Amino acid sequence: MENYIKEILINYITGHASDEEKHLAKQWIAENEAQEKAFIDLYENWHQQLSQQYLEIDIDKAYNRFVEENTPTQTSYTWLKYAASVLLVCSIALAAYIYQQKNTKIVYQELSVPRGKTQTITLPDGTLVMINAGTKLSYNKDFGKAERQVILNGEAFFDIAESQNDIPFIIHAAGFKVRDIGTAFTVKAYPEDGVFETAVKEGKISVEGKLNPHDDEEGKVFINANQLLKIDLKKTNKFNPSTNKKANTPLSITDVKPAYLEEYNGWQHQLLMFENTSFLEIINTLERRFNVEIILEDPELGNYHYTGTFKPTANVFTVLQIIKETTPITYTLKEKRIIVKNTNQLYHQKPKP
Template sequence: MDNEEIKLLLVKYITREADEKEVGQVKEWINAHPENEQYFAQLYETWQNMLYLQPDVINEEKAFAKFSAATIPHVPKYRVLAVWSKVAAAVALFGLLTAVLVSHYSKNVQSTRQVFVNNGGVKKIVLSDGTTVWLNAGSKLKYNTDFNKTNRTVYLEGEAFFDIAPGSKTIPFLVNTKNYTIRDIGTKFNLKAYANDSFFETTVVKGEVAVEGNIDNNTREMNRIYVKPHQVLRIYYPSAEKYAVKQDDKELKNLNEIQVSQVDSAKMDRYDGWKDDLLVFDGNTLDEISKVLERRYNVKIIMDDAELQNIRYSGSFKSISSIDKVLNLIKGNTAINYTIAGNTINITKNNKN
């Protein structure tokens, strides 16, 4: 491949618009030489950092300068003569790529649509391709105005249920989150990726999805994981408690902190019932439950006792508007007390039980 072909492939790969064949070509090029791998890692890291810049403070010239300075690799003087031709080619390629990516980024920033849902709410939207998305409390969905024209890619922070409309096979539906990307192969799935949760989770109701890791400073790209109907994939972040991978899950044998489990169809509402004003807990810890309740009722829950946080509770709640009623029901089956002051709730252990 010449420089122009590499440029186009890397841009498509980094912006998640490459097909499987192009992905394979990029990976082959990256693995061909250590300098290629370093070049790509620096380029990708800078691109990801740019995505987190605030649109209202973007300065294209400064962004270009920062991008170029950050991505051009340093070559020690004693190696200059030996690798001059390679470095010259790399610098030329960086110049082309930075121009294309900065232009691509600036265009996307100016044409991005965002949908926010505050704590205490749930919102249903229909995208231009006919896909229906339910957004849970404390969630944000972003997508470009050219959605369904050149791509069907969205970015999610929080939790959403997707009912994917049929589309062209050449334009896959992709959901980007901070750590993982989900490629839709089926029709209906729930996705949970809150920043303050200790895990990433996707649950397939119908069809199939593929999950792959994003590349950053601390993680390597993971192999694609396929999640089938009535399966739940949960990936715990490194700081969370370690979980062993099942030996018979061959696709996961080289990965850590991953769980794949089968869910009975009668219990799927534990994962997607929230969109129908239903809360279902099935052996969840009070720590997990408190995060759900904070977002659902727009409150702050204080629970400092580690032993209390690990108490498990099972129960379901339908259309309960008051968190006081929810906590009172939980209190009837667990050893807790609670007090409410405004929107702050303090949960303590009831040692009398």
């Protein structure tokens, strides 16, 4: 049984597993937390070795690093060491290729999706990517040969192809590295929003980087299926007049239901969803969705937060009118711009910072 599981896991990690082996591997991983953690460590160790640009790889040293935070049974040590050794030997050939190619100029393929549009593409490895409005996505023209890395500026949903599990899939966004561990997930990182988000539909991912923008310490967190991670990238903990409190801590991980994720990813079907979203971020979303320019005359209004879902038939004025019902604003259309004003001065109720 030990050799059987060992072979299945190696095939699964290296992308050579049959459908039945994939099912058995996922079943084994889901049996308990210890087996899940052992698989993640082995998977990441394999990918880290693939990413190294060295010809000399010390298998014993790499294996020791792999097991240093684990305390599995003696039986587990046997097959884990065997698996690590086999995978690391395979990585030598790839490391040599990377070394030979390191002086070659990297050419990137860049795709820009304009405001008011969404686009679906298939990457060379078969990964399906649905890209939201106002987003830029870049990847190496040799994508899939020695690495699978993309640079994201905006929002996209990734359904990762399993055909090349032996090559790590990494997304660079807002200073973070999102590493796939056999998943379907969304990454949202618009610079103008000041928020980094990722929601996992299937599988698991890791997020690496400065998880707290208030200090320089780097870290890593794992996000499971039906979880949403949010990191406030703004350097200040601003006052929220909607709740009369300061904003939450920079990082949060929330368990959500599949139905929530369907709405969260509703932009793929022209749905608008806001969950305790600042007015400023809502304005940014409306500008991208409807390709309009909205001027917020009083920046203080941007600190209000709202929750709501709008059907595909809604337009920019539908959203603003709903917000107007509970917020002291007025808006006018002037020279193709929407001007939003604060009417608080009429009622002497201006929120204090």
